[in-house]
Amino acid sequence: MNTNHWNTKIQIVEQFDGSTKMLSENSMGIYIQSETNDALLVHFKPLNQKFNHKVFNTNAGVLLNFERDLIDEDDIEYALDVFALFNKFPEFYIKQKEQVLQIQQLINWLKGEFYSETTSYIMLKTLLKVLLLHLIRFQNADFLKQDLNQKRIFQFLELMETTFLYETTTEYYATQLGISSKRLNQVLKEKLNCTAKQIIQQRQITEAKRSLIKSDSTTKEIAFRLGFDSISSFSRFFKKNVGVSPSVFKTEH
Incomplete structure (x- = not known):
């Protein structure tokens, strides 16, 4: 399956700035930014919203942009968990070494599949789901600390x-x-x-x-x-x- 066919539902951008065009206004975005202290700063763009302007201060990260359809194709409980992930707060830090390594590995797998000559939509969607489930778990642990x-x-x-x-x-x-x-x-x-x-x-x-x-x-x-x-x-x-x-x-x- 040609990668470009799936660019209508998911895209990965490694040089991300204010001019980067989202798939659509109905798409969701995650920008995972590498920090100098071996931490990750994760920014979220929910439906019908935009990234915080400070996201564009650095390009030391990767953008995952995908259509809502990829979430709605699964069960409603998963969809609600994903919407909660995007709406709880616009960003959060991942600082534990094991968690950082897990997210980095998942991103590498996603990029490898996305750029493959034999890209599988099912594989892309599955890897994205695993990444989102990890982020949901990590974010929930931080939720009690929020204002x-x-x-x-x-x-x-x-x-x-x-x-x-x-x-x-x-x-x-x-x-x-x-x-x-x-x-x-x-x-x-x-x-x-x-x-x-x-x-x-x-x-x-x-x-x-x-x-x-x-x-x-x-x-x-x-x-x-x-x-x-x-x-x-x-x-x-x-x-x-x-x-x-x-x-x-x-x-x-």
């Missing part, structure tokens, strides 16, 4: 991922987190530069695009599944955020 507001962001994003189809108000999520809507928006603006409503709408747009491209659902079915009371209100919402109507978007893709 309260960062934990609130994680809790909001995790809850939203499982309920956004039927809960779209800031008040609902604030109540579940035990804080006011104003405080929730303050925390999200400080850390992610978005309000709760904006993040929920980004998630709705991502799901709408995915459904239009990947499923046989009609625009009407997608609109009602996303909680809109009419096709016209969904179409206005979609066109405002994407620039074209749902039908045009589906045709173009």
Whole structure:
């Protein structure tokens, strides 16, 4: 199988800077940066977001960029764990020597398979999954050390991922987190530069695009599944955020 065929779903970039083009806005990114003290600094780019600008201060690392489809093809529990990995906090250090060596070995295997003349999509996907599972395990060990507001962001994003189809108000999520809507928006603006409503709408747009491209659902079915009371209100919402109507978007893709 030709490597370039899989560049539409996964890419590995070893000279990464601000001009590097992601696969799509619906892709996820991990930048693993080597530190001088034999540690790794791991940066995450969740769906519909960008890397922190300080990621571009060095190119001593490797970018793994992949489409959400690679995660959704597996079971829902794994997908939720991956989304949690990306949303808990934008970066974390791996300092234990054994853990550093494990991640470096997995990266080398991924690069070897990616650049092989006989690249296997299944092998790439499997190696990526093993890498993500290692990162999930290492990150969970650090989670208790994070500040309260960062934990609130994680809790909001995790809850939203499982309920956004039927809960779209800031008040609902604030109540579940035990804080006011104003405080929730303050925390999200400080850390992610978005309000709760904006993040929920980004998630709705991502799901709408995915459904239009990947499923046989009609625009009407997608609109009602996303909680809109009419096709016209969904179409206005979609066109405002994407620039074209749902039908045009589906045709173009």
